[in-house]
Amino acid sequence: MTRSPLRWTALAALTLLLAGCSTSLPPTTDASTPTSAGNTEVVRIALAADATQDQVATPGTQILAWHPEEGFALVVRPQSSGLSAQGGPKGEANANRFAPPEVQGSSVWAGGRTAWSGGNGSASWQKLTGNLKAASENQVSWKQIDLAGAWSHARKLGEGIKVAVIDTGIDLKHPAFLGNLAPASEWKDFVDGDSTPQEIKGTAYGHGTGVAGVILQIAPKATVLPIRVLRPDGSGDVSTVVQAMDWAMKKGARVINLSLGSDTPSPALNDMLALAASRQIVVVASSGNSGNEKITYPAGNAGIFVPSDYLVSVGSVNARDVKSSFSTYGYSLNLTAPGERIYTAMPDNGAGYWSGTSFAAPMVTGALALALGEGKTTMLTTLLYADGKDIDGVNSYALQSKLGTRLDLAAFLEDAF
Template structure:
């Protein structure tokens, strides 16, 4: 077998596992971060335009005034091999929770595209399989951001979720996942390839903090949040569920202004503009 890299032309695709001496100039990094990343650079004037945000949850109520247009809505089930089967979802939201998450995104990133992937509502039994299938389907669609305000405690799903989280990471889909409010092992929020979110008690939806002691990486507004709910109304709610879409929305703002950022770069930007690092300047 001959050496593979030294004889390649500049147009050849580089192998992903090594970098020959003369090839460093062929891997320019897009979206270089400036010397100082602040909120104005990161999200100033941003609206989320051009960014797709998937709400993996209980569905979204159509025509809710605080949610607006839903670009697509599917209901996920599984076939006999536990592969995802997506059907048009005409039932909307079976609980209110997905609508709430969508409303949080819409409020902060008004021009983002919102997609609903419903994984809850067909009965409890088998819900873990449907959650995995829904995430697999969402990752296959290549949404820019997937909001997961839920998790599973089933360890047998941990490996599959880990693999999906890594696939999403390398495909530049951002998974934003709720940390559990209770001291239990659950997934996928504990994986480093996702952005995990817990709650703080302050009322400003754009205030968020980086956590130097993960696995919870960021804290966003999650207490006494007025959120969209069923029947076109609102409800006051508390839980990491509602902090998570705030970070998803802020991530959408960053990506809409700086498209093509990798999840690694995006997480770095979120860290740099968090309120306890350098983010006091508001957009």
Template sequence: MVKRSTAALLILSALALAGCSQQAPSAAAPQGAAARPSHVMQVRVPAGTTREQIEATYGAPAVMFDAAEGYAVLALSAAQASPSGLRALSLTETPESNLGAFSASAVATVQGRSMWIKGDFNLWTAEGRSMWIKGQYDLIPENNLNFQIIRLEQAQTLAPKLGQGIKVAVIDTGVDVEHPAFAGSLAPAGEWRDFYAGDTNPDEEGVLGEGGYGHGTGVAGVVLQVAPKATILPLRVLGPDGSGDVLHVAQAIDWAAAKGAQVINLSLGSDERSAVVQDAIKRATERGALVVASAGNENRPAISYPAHDMVSGGVGERSLSVGSVNTAGLKSSFSNYSSNLELVALGENVYTPGPDGLLVSWTGTSVATPMAAGGLALALSQTPRVPLKDLTRKMAEKAYDVYSNGMNAPYKDKLGKKGLLNLEAFLKDVL
């Protein structure tokens, strides 16, 4: 995979908002990309049935199959997904559109300097250097206020293992795997996957300032600032334009769970509920993973999928939806909101690694979400005293109140029951 980018001293602004935009861009795949069916459909698999039997029964390839779990996902062409095609295949369920159903776009400001070439971030991740000096965040001073508000210094004191031994899957546009910021912090290369291109190299691909390029690198960088000794499992499901398919997102979630990811970050979203993706999330949480997803950036009174279904209890157990507020605690102008939303974090002007050694400022629910994912990694590395199933609920319950004194009155109870991520209060409650 060839990575194309501008020079490291380029200063620019991209044009769209970070994480979970439901406006699906063009679904055109790069040359050599994996097969991308028009539609997908999940069917039940009776005990003892083989993949070959399922494919013979329905006349369509089973692109996901697990007899033990009792399901298969069929890949359908547009003709097969038509009413007459479904009748010919003896399929009675409604297929899901697959192509470009998920997206993660971004507003990024690329600074005209590289702070990573000095090795600061590399030294911190490899050596565990303290990031705090007299209450100031030393690694990236631009994030000082953001991290003071969520009580990151106090949280890292409470969780001195700093996420060590916890694998966080970043399912996104990929990660710049050669970036010094990730030295010593990535899962073994044999676990990496690019589901979009159909290979094992999840490196970012694209042109800086266009589409989703750099989005996954930024998300992974936020996780590591919160939990600097966590391990990042990079899984690419979104193309250079920031769009991705139902099938690839579901495959990546299954892969992450199979590789032992304890936390899965989904800074992406869709207008439409995908049963294929939601069932993959349910399987992952049943295997012990905690899943966090961003709420979306259209300033709508409804949050995107899969975040929409991550309410506590039922299918939402061990999962969490995350929206965005600014440093004054006010709802970000772009953040979606809903009574389904469980938590908000800081999602405006968050600084994090960018491809080619750059320091990038991102804005959107995409960068609020990995703050929560990193906080869960902190807790898991210390062996919480509460059941695993209670961790995401506790994180939401121990948030700051963003409704006091009439604040956020138009959004009462639609930015979480309490509101803003408070890592110190959360860790004190679960450790």
């Protein structure tokens, strides 16, 4: 028997955009996600430990996450009365947008491979024929975070650690990922409702591929679990991110990378973040690219709804340890890492440069994979924050407290062991 349902509601079709995007993209529908932002809602239902899915099944209801052992389920169902066509009481239907911080209003992927124009940088595509492991093009960044020193303490290089990349998908046949992907039976595409999370050309084309490429340069023996939640234009739904979080945990991910964000918190995603924390799974989220103090959700949630022990917010610095002009910051920012002109994988067997907090976050994800690969499981984020370096060019303590510390890989790994 289920207990009397205790529920909150939030629109399931709220559009998600990768962290910090300023573009207002229209909601798009597809076969795998709830349709119409005006007529569906995500509902949290309290469950008894012996509850069955038949007890909550009603016409039009889709179960996103089923956790009777934790006492709850998250479902999408037709919207109940009391919500306006614009969404919640204050019209929140169009507020929750997630996309790459790098997908700005004028950003396009020119010619499919030649340039990332607009936004925060440019990228020249070139063919890549081998593994990216610590690409020499990033030698300034590697020296900045002391990657070589870190590897002297982390000989396993992340081996045995599964990292979920919840993003636009990846180029599944890219040579940089050869031998580093989870079994194909674990791949998932929550946009098209299949098991092929392949990137598709659009304004956000290559984002997930680039993120995964950064992780594997830091932890070259880690395993990447690709999960697609964002459409080619960088938009997606709260429901798909909830499902992806659930899927990643069930498939054994130890770290989850969310280089995406929204202006509005989601109670459903809060539940999944809290569940990850309870299982000691660390979620790394980029802070956004607005350049102001409005850190996007979920990065802005660190230490508020979810303990920062298991939710790490990451901003970007340049090669001189100065905050990147685009990097969003604030009191809930935990760490910064290099995020300007980062050389990484691109679709179509290519490589090139990306900029944005989306590419600073996977450096921290890779750092965690290194530590976990050596068997370190406790106090990881505490050490990350404590061993980081203060950011240069900051003249006041008040501002420094809004920037966190800069990732120092070697100091982190040395203290971890």
